[in-house]
Amino acid sequence: MQTFNADNGDDGAVTLKQLRAQLISSLTDAGIETAEADTEWIICEVLSLSRGALRLPTTLEAPVSAIFEGRIRAHAADRATRKPLQYVLGSAPFRNLELSVGEGVFIPRPETEWVTQLGIDALCRRDPLRNSISQPTGQGAHGLRQQEGQPLDPLVLELCTGSGAIALAIATETDSLVWTYEKSVAAARWAAKNIAKYPTGRVQLVREDIAQLLHTPQLPALGGAQPQPGSIDLVITNPPYVPSGEIPEQPEVRDYDPEMALYSGADGLDLIRTIAVIAERWLRPGGAVVIEHTEQQGSRVREILQQAGLMDPHTHRDLTNRERASTAHKPAD
Structure with missing residues (x-):
């Protein structure tokens, strides 16, 4: 099975699917209308994934290490304060x-x-x-x-x-x-x-x-x-x-x-x-x-x-x- 770890041997206790659902819920509660898209952009940035790859069943069932989970949750917490997603990720696409x-x-x-x-x-x-x-x-x-x-x-x-x-x-x-x-x-x-x-x-x-x-x-x-x-x-x-x-x-x-x-x-x-x-x-x-x-x-x-x-x-x-x-x-x- 695919895993997302930080080379420390920790395979994680939460799957990407579970983490994604939790963060969508928290960003929705924060009043962010684009909660699903923002969650996916954050996960993809931290894990260096495309959004297409993120949605594959094999990817969603993969466990996430505590280190990567912490990075993802930190970005999501930042976004929940209504800080713009582009500021959170440090980049913005343009053409x-x-x-x-x-x-x-x-x-x-x-x-x-x-x-x-x-x-x-x-x-x-x-x-x-x-x-x-x-x-x-x-x-x-x-x-x-x-x-x-x-x-x-x-x-x-x-x-x-x-x-x-x-x-x-x-x-x-x-x-x-x-x-x-x-x-x-x-x-x-x-x-x-x-x-x-x-x-x-x-x-x-x-x-x-x-x-x-x-x-x-x-x-x-x-x-x-x-x-x-x-x-x-x-x-x-x-x-x-x-x-x-x-x-x-x-x-x-x-x-x-x-x-x-x-x-x-x-x-x-x-x-x-x-x-x-x-x-x-x-x-x-x-x-x-x-x-x-x-x-x-x-x-x-x-x-x-x-x-x-x-x-x-x-x-x-x-x-x-x-x-x-x-x-x-x-x-x-």
Whole structure:
């Protein structure tokens, strides 16, 4: 019979099936709606199993050693306090990435994966005569294509990066060079850790308030490029957009997500107003901006983008048919 032990000869007195049932019950009692899935993720993390393998009858009947049982129960107890599962496990999946996360950084959400795709799609639609090729070239970590001394790689400015999720997804899925900004010291540490985990050589983390982009004359050098205002192909962001008076009910969000990553003034749009001005300043003619927001904010975000001098503002529905992101372009020459 399969056993899960820690090489100490202790085959354990509890089976995986029994342990799974006990933890599902305790997490359910703690008010966690995803108790079954969370229990399985915890067990799989500790035992290095896939969820498919966990559900096999031979696996469920296997005894678990006291050491592994203790680790699993400790994680479950942590989760029962309503600490987010991603914090408990220390990681969060995002597109093709497994990002390191913990207290002090916003946990990337599935809807932001879709927002990232909006940005990648915008890059793929660019005019090749305007430095528009965004498909991988297999030319190594930098892969900088040159034509008459000018970089042809797409240039991307990502704002409010948090864990670095959007920046790293774009850098690993396209040929883009990505400058990514984060004001929070704690969040920037997690972003730096993830950038080191996926060393593409295509991401430059800037630990500054994005308001600096209203005045700074150029971005730091990266991959042979040092963009100036009017040269960026894509500005993309999942900024704080929760109105300051709308405190989330879910404990995992209210008590653990950093306030700096959630709230942005009375209507939640303070930072988006700044981002629209930054986008107009830094985008090249024809360049695109992509902004995530709540499903109630689409019309106001479109107004803000238009007031900043951007054209064709459009709000997009996500896979659940909610208006969760808006885009616009800088007028072409």
